[in-house]
Amino acid sequence: MPTAPPATPELDFRTPDEQFEGKAPFESWGRYPNYDANVVPLHWQSDYPAVASGMHNGVLPVGMGRSYGDVCLLRGGNLLVTTGLNRLIAFDPETGLLTAEAGITLAQILDFAVPRGFFLPVSPGTKYVTLGGAIANDIHGKNHHVAGTFGRHVTQFELIRSDGTRKLCSLTENSDFYAATIGGLGLTGLITWAQLRLKPIVSRLIDYEGIQFHGIDEFLDLTRQSQDIEYTVSWIDCASTGKNFARGVFMQGDHSTKRSELKPSPAPKLVFPFDAPGFALNHLSVSLFNTAFFHKQIHERVVALQDYEPFFYPLDKVLHWNRMYGKRGLLQFQYVIPWEHAREGTIAILKEVAKSGLASFLAVLKVFGDVPSPGMMSFPKPGITLALDFPIKPDKSFPLFERLADMTREFGGRLYPAKDAAMTAAQFQAFYPQWQQFARYRDPQLTSSFWERVTPNS
């Protein structure tokens, strides 16, 4: 009978003894793998020292669990869910510096910032990630070529280690922990709060342009022409071969400079002509989707004024779109290949994918710029990055992933841990040779299923 009382301060947190009772399955966004763990919610910064002492079988701070593979999982261990740490601490409207607890989501930050005329300096394809998670995965966005990674805009943060010590980390203070924690996969300690530099905007709207391209060379031409445009990203049809091979839609936009409403409009959020791909996702099969998406854009060029929500977060409209892949889940495969081999590598991998018949709804192609990340283990580097979604078919998917990972390695590239559930230890250690240096900054209590998998010899 569900008549439990409302939450009160006393209910916010169970006593340390009770936390270790019971297991709860915890799914990552890819729904694969799916491990049981003790799920311990953190609601106050002061909860952590009490919790971390005396925890066995490892601890991992997690946020919204929007990473795809196992970086946000810890089989049989303790997951500290940080989403209760979602308070703002300070905001300076002169400088745009926002200080907040690390469990706040980017959606919550936008709700606060946009009406005040500010925006995230870097935004991923979903706003349902936490500030701490964005730092731990050093996420990138459509403006990587001009803004670099998220970590570059994080001026300072506090890290608590499991021994209870607190470290203020910035470029000048504990700079080694600052570098290790940005892109550090949540393994260097719990980030309690962070300070982020927001950027001013005068409108919710994006001056958008969508352009069809046919093949990688046209994509690269468009990329060169759009160097001064803040946001660029491409959807690419990875199911087609022959004359349609590597066709796609190049999408670019800037924050509109025409001063306008900053409050959310209650009416349809989509202001102009072309629907977010998210709508189609639920209804069409892969190749139908891909063909439809390509031709959705009837003209070679479409110019529109679009609200920032569908521009940045087309899939957030379809809550739990990951479920369309069924219970087995999905895997993303995201590589970056440096310029030297970027073109040939991308063509080779797209051919391999098309040949496999395991097509992806969401193939996203983007160029990383040369703005360096402060993070020691950060994924982006200058070159081409491609992200592919695959539904999991055990006998076919994993051999393909292994082939693709090996090809990535041959072309001098690397894979994105936040999107991975398949790379081998040898592959990871080749992609990230600095991992042993990084391991020195890992909190001895903190680990993840990903880390156990890719560093079994550590």
Next chain:
Amino acid sequence: MSQTDTNPRKILVLGATSGIAEATCRIWASQGARLFLVARNAEKLAAVAADLRTRGASYVDTAVADLDDTDNHPALLSHAVNSLTGLDIAYLAHGILGDQAKAEQDFNTAAQIIYTNYMAPVSLLTWLANFCVQRRAGTLAVISSVAGDRGRKSNYLYGSSKAGLSAFLDGLRNRIDREGVTVLTIKPGPVKTSMTSGMKGSEKFADVDKVAQSIVKAIDKRHDVLYVPFQWQPIMFIIRHIPERFFKKLNL
């Protein structure tokens, strides 16, 4: 009854670090309200106060206090209304679930639950009601619980303390509504706070932000009783009307 920036509402929040209170205060803060927050834990209270200031509250003052200390209530409350320079809303959100199993064996545990959930609010509301009656204005918004609508074996100590509180509020409303003072009884069902996201089984709980929105709206519209989410009203209607000879056999 929304306020303008030039005339922000003056709101006293007792138990300000509870999940529901915090979510409610965020809405008021974004409207520019003046807030006086009371809670037991100084560190948590400071975190909540900083959040509300950042979100746009025009004034935030705090006091660390154990509300079981009823002797201190008059001093605390008069300090609060002085600090706020008046009072438009008093929001009582403190309370404990307590340990039902222990309370079944130990009267002191039972008495503690009753004291915190019933005696302390009665003390606070006595002062607040008389203050508001004097000025012929104000809203007293109090979090009770659907658990007070009928005693169940799983938490009847908590439930009975909330039942007493709900009955007290009925009577108080009957007395002071005609004096221009509104009394709102808030009866929440189980509420999911942000800390439970990612955990299975909590999907059915109510979203704390939606609960907070309903509370703000009910206060603005001067409602008497709020079941939140609203589905609890018919559910509790049925539960109240199950004949006792069946009810006593149920495992609730």
